[in-house]
Structures are given as C-alpha cells and as structure tokens.
Amino acid sequence: MNRDLRLRIKTLVMILAMVVCANVGDLLLKRGMNQIGAVPVSLVGVTHAFALTVTNGTIWIGILFLSGFMFSYMTVLSWADYSYVMPAGAFGYALLTLLAVVFLHESVSPRRWIGVALICLGVLLVGQTRPSTTTVAVSEAAD
Amino acid sequence: MLGVLIFASTGGEIAITLGMKTIGEPKRLRPKELAVFLLRALRNGWFWTGVPLMALSFYALLVLLSWDPISFVIPASALNYVVGTLGAKFILREQVTAARWAGVLMVCAGVALVAAG
Numbered sequence: 001m002n003r004d005l006r007l008r009i010k011t012l013v014m015i016l017a018m019v020v021c022a023n024v025g026d027l028l029l030k031r032g033m034n035q036i037g038a039v040p041v042s043l044v045g046v047t048h049a050f051a052l053t054v055t056n057g058t059i060w061i062g063i064l065f066l067s068g069f070m071f072s073y074m075t076v077l078s079w080a081d082y083s084y085v086m087p088a089g090a091f092g093y094a095l096l097t098l099l100a101v102v103f104l105h106e107s108v109s110p111r112r113w114i115g116v117a118l119i120c121l122g123v124l125l126v127g128q129t130r131p132s133t134t135t136v137a138v139s140e141a142a143d
Numbered sequence: 144m145l146g147v148l149i150f151a152s153t154g155g156e157i158a159i160t161l162g163m164k165t166i167g168e169p170k171r172l173r174p175k176e177l178a179v180f181l182l183r184a185l186r187n188g189w190f191w192t193g194v195p196l197m198a199l200s201f202y203a204l205l206v207l208l209s210w211d212p213i214s215f216v217i218p219a220s221a222l223n224y225v226v227g228t229l230g231a232k233f234i235l236r237e238q239v240t241a242a243r244w245a246g247v248l249m250v251c252a253g254v255a256l257v258a259a260g
Contacts (some may be wrong), residue, residue: 030208074159078167082156083227083228083239084237086223086228087247090224090254093258094253094257112259115253115255115256115259118249119254122253123250124246125242126250129243129246
C-alpha cells in the first residue's frame with residue numbers, strides 16, 4: 001500500500017514536470033515558427049525553412065524545454081504504463097486554460113470549459129487505474 | 144501530413160516506451176543514477192528506433208503549425224490518444240481496463256474541444 005502510494009506520487013511529480021516543460025516548449029516553438037512564416041511545400045521551401053529554424057534562438061530555447069520534457073518522459077516510462085502517462089499528460093491543456101483565465105484574464109467559451117471538464121474527469125478516471133500493469137515494471141517497482 | 148504526424152508520434156512513443164521498459168527504472172532519482180540511466184538509454188536499439196520517428200513527427204508538427212492555426216492542429220492530433228492506447232494494448236501488452244478506456248476517450252474529446260476553443 002505504502003509502495004503503491006510512493007509509485008503514484010513519483011509518477012505524478014514526473015508527469016507534472018513533463019507537462020510544464022512541454023507547454024513552455026510548445027509556446028516557444030509556436031512563437032519561433034510565427035517569426036519564420038508559412039513553409040511552402042517544395043524541396044527549396046522546406047530546405048530554406050529548415051535553415052531558418054536551426055538559426056532561430058526562440059526555437060532553440062523551445063527545444064531545450066522539450067529536451068527537459070523528453071527526459072522526464074523517458075524516466076516516467078521506465079516504470080509507468082504508456083496508456084497511463086499519455087492521457088494523464090493531457091492535464092496540461094486544462095492547466096493552460098486555467099492559467100489563461102487567472103493571469104491573462106482571457107474569456108473562455110462554454111465549449112472550452114466543457115473540454116476542460118472532460119479532460120479533468122478523464123485524467124481522474126485514468127488516475128484511478130494502476131500506473132503500472134506490465135510484469136517488467138511491476139517487478140522493478142517491487143525493489 | 145496529419146497522418147504522418149499521428150503515425151510517427153505514436154510509433155515513436157511506443158518504441159521509446161519499449162526501450163525504457165527494457166532498461167528498467169533508475170533505483171533512485173539522483174543526478175548520478177539519472178546520468179547512468181540516460182547513458183543506458185542512449186545505447187538502446189528501441190530508443191534509436193523511436194528517436195527518428197519522433198523527429199519526423201516533430202517536423203510534421205512544425206510544418207502543420209505553419210500551415211494551419213494551432214486550434215486546428217491540436218484537436219486533430221487528439222486522435223493520438225486513441226491510436227496510442229491501441230498501441231499500448233496490442234504492442235506493449237498493457238492492461239487497458241474499461242475505466243482507462245473511458246478516461247482516454249474523455250481526454251481525447253476534451254482536448255479536441257479545448258483546442259477548438
């Protein structure tokens with residue numbers, strides 16, 4: 001029971017780290033790609049866009065955050081189920097909406113609130129299930 | 144391009160999960176053990192199968208984001224949750240209970256609604 005609680009807390013902390021790094025990283029990428037503009041679908045267009053992408057500072061800071069995401073993601077997947085971590089990570093979308101309301105005083109449509117409610121319910125449901133159901137991870141968790 | 148995004152990101156994540164499950168979890172979350180853990184990951188074949196797939200999905204995402212508003216791209220990629228759960232069940236052999244399926248479907252619908260604004 002105690003071990004189970006420890007597993008849940010450890011998983012939760014790593015998922016929170018994932019969500020924060022992924023959200024910050026995505027926002028920076030979006031900002032960087034806006035600076036670059038629409039990518040035309042041609043070999044020249046894509047090559048040119050690639051050159052602009054690798055020389056853009058905002059993109060690189062975004063990549064740094066996404067590396068932090070990748071590392072916490074790899075770590076949590078070494079013990080927890082993919083089908084547990086993946087939906088739980090969607091909590092980030094709900095968090096973004098709440099942050100937008102509290103700090104940016106954005107107005108949020110009813111449709112988006114329904115989405116946030118669905119995500120929270122879904123994450124709660126997934127959270128009820130055992131974080132790790134494969135035999136390898138179970139024997140590892142028992143150490 | 145959306146199909147490429149979903150296939151590559153789900154395939155990549157499942158390969159990474161296989162790799163991480165092979166390595167096993169770090170005993171303690173201390174810097175030294177995390178460094179050893181990372182080095183072991185870098186020598187894992189599944190990890191190197193997953194990385195190019197994730198790189199492909201990352202580039203597909205960049206291109207999609209430059210074509211379409213984020214409010215289309217993210218709802219459409221919410222399908223990832225369903226495809227990924229199928230992969231977890233049939234490839235990773237995880238026990239996806241009814242409660243987990245219900246949660247995944249709610250999250251998928253929720254993400255689509257949130258991003259559609």
